[in-house]
Amino acid sequence: MLNYETDYRPNYEMMLASAWGACGVGCAGTMIFYSGFPFVTTAIMTSVFFAASGYQAFFAQARRARMDKLEKAEQNFYSMDALREQMRDGALFLGRGFEWTIEHAQKVSDLYRDPRRLAEIKKNRKGGTFLHGVGMADEDVVFVNDDESKGHVHIVGTTGSGKTRCFDLLVTQCILRGEPVIFIDPKGDHELKNNMEMAYRRLGRGRDFVFFHPAFVEESAAINPLATYQRSSEIASRLASIIPTSSSGDAFQSFSHNALNAIFYAVEAAGQRPTIFDAQRVLAEGFGPLCVRALLGWSYSMGPEIHRKMTQAMGGKTSQEDKAFEGARFYQEISRVNPSLSLAEMNNLCSLLLHDKTHFQKMVSSLVPAVGKLCSGPLAALFSPDPQADRMPKSGKVISLKHVIDTAGGCYIGLDTLSDVDVGRAMGQMILSDLASQAGGLYNFPKDGRKRFINIFIDEAGEIANEPMIQLLNKGRGASIRMFVATQTLADYEVRTDSKAKAMQIISNMNNVIMLRTVEPETQERLAKRLPEVPIQYVMKTTASSMGDNSITGAFAKNHGERLMSEDKPIFAPQSLGDLSDLEYFAILSKSNYIKGRFPILEAPEEDYHAPRAEHYSEPVRSFRYDYEAIEETKKALSPEVIAAERPREKPPVLDVELEGYLVPPPIERRRWLPIFSWVNVFPTFRKGDRVEPVEDRFVKAHGWPDDEERDFGWDRSSDVRDQLAGESADFNLHNS
Structure with a gap:
């Protein structure tokens, strides 16, 4: 680069423009006042000076404009309607930005070598506005294509850098596209939850949104993370994922996993829907009551004769423990005589029942507290709902993640880790295990014509990172699962998983990275290693x-x-990540595109709204039929009042009013540019056709004067006129919008 020139040198063009202009003025003055040249002759002879001055002034102004943009910090606000207009098929809108090139990297490097000018820019305390200012002239809308985002998106940024605004923008677009949205938030963000709910309500789909939060017992829906499964062994694996592990605890974990297998097989054999509370009750009270129901269920499935003998074997005992022991011995004897009646799961259950109790309690010592904390207090009804056991949430809502996915609904899950870290993490890991099971079902048995993404958003992912999360990132793409994972530092994964290898698995399985402001040097360096x-x-x-x-x-x-x-050097300087302003980001997309952008702020939808017309819905929303029958089946045990409260309210009609007689004048700032004789054409009531008949006269013409009976009842003409005027004003504003 032999013609290297820095942008941050002194503005020599401005000096040259001033010098040429001064020479032109001096020469013109000398020629007119001292030499007596005519004005025309003087203007022609000095025009060279002024032409040179104007030429240099043009480049001086361009350089000054570039310098001014380095200190400029803009924020864009989008309403939901404006966002809908900005969206396009097959892509997600990421705000405004430009493609980062070697030219922008060179300008930033030059600025870092000029401490004086860098300090002048940073003194406004708006962050490194120069990072976006170097390319603001090339700014345009930024999209990430679905072909790129299906490889998952990693969002890295410190507190207050703009992760919530990023999530708000992406979640709203997924809702408008008619795709399932599941948001897992360890801390619980009320604003984001409210924005999700209002987005569904604005689309007339308020009943398709549910939220779970253990702190809001009255309003929260209940989730059973064990509700859907293909094999009972899956349920045991989900619960075993929250057991603390150590190098010396493998034997304890294996024994606990085996015990959970036996417990949930017994629950299934007894004809019940498994919950976490069932495991906790067995670990606390023993296998007796559950084994009795499981043995009776097994014998019933084997025929009436075996069922009669099993009943007789248990009939002579009074306690549940004694009945379970006698039933287990009968099962072992009859299966020894007829091996075809033997089942591996039942053999495991009977061996645990007959196992030494002291040794059993020692082996499951790590399982008992892990399961118990998920069933304590209100979590018994919120995380282990069971209508048969009269264990239901106060809101009366029970949901499953499978139903949310099938109906293309939305679910916000707040874990409240600020109040109870251990319980919040355990719930998050259970939900991730449930989602991994859902992904396995969709991968094994794909639905015909499935084109919608299943969008999973995880904030503060380091809090709940586990093996199922790695499986979702690694294999979820085949099940149309698209994940958006956010963290503050990359070290959070290593701390939670206690393994650098697993942390690298999480990071490397996300093809797209959005880097907001991050101040941790190691995170900056590790992110910069992905850059050319x-x-x-x-x-x-x-x-x-x-x-x-x-x-x-x-x-x-x-x-x-x-x-x-x-x-x-890296095309993004690592220290630049610490200088980013709020809502600004660097993005690495899977197609080797490097983007510098800034997120807009999405305005919260208002409570009073008019539903959009059908043509404004995205194609998936219009073509997809929602299955509400499954919801009604889950509400049979509820009271009629609760069912009536859950029904969606009627959507307000979309008004299409054509008002006659109104002439809307242009804004006042535009009128001053009109000729004086044209003002009469822009102000209303100057022409006969522009005059609007008073509302009172129009009201009387339409409804007539009140009769004697109306006067007797105190008819107030002024109140009706005011109501009429308010209605026309609202219709007029809606028509203009």
């Missing part, structure tokens, strides 16, 4: 001096030199 290195030029100045051979004469030599150097 490009040659960055700089000028190296050298100065040297030396004495001559004859020191008596005092001769000496001095030289000064400048060399143009080049050094390979």
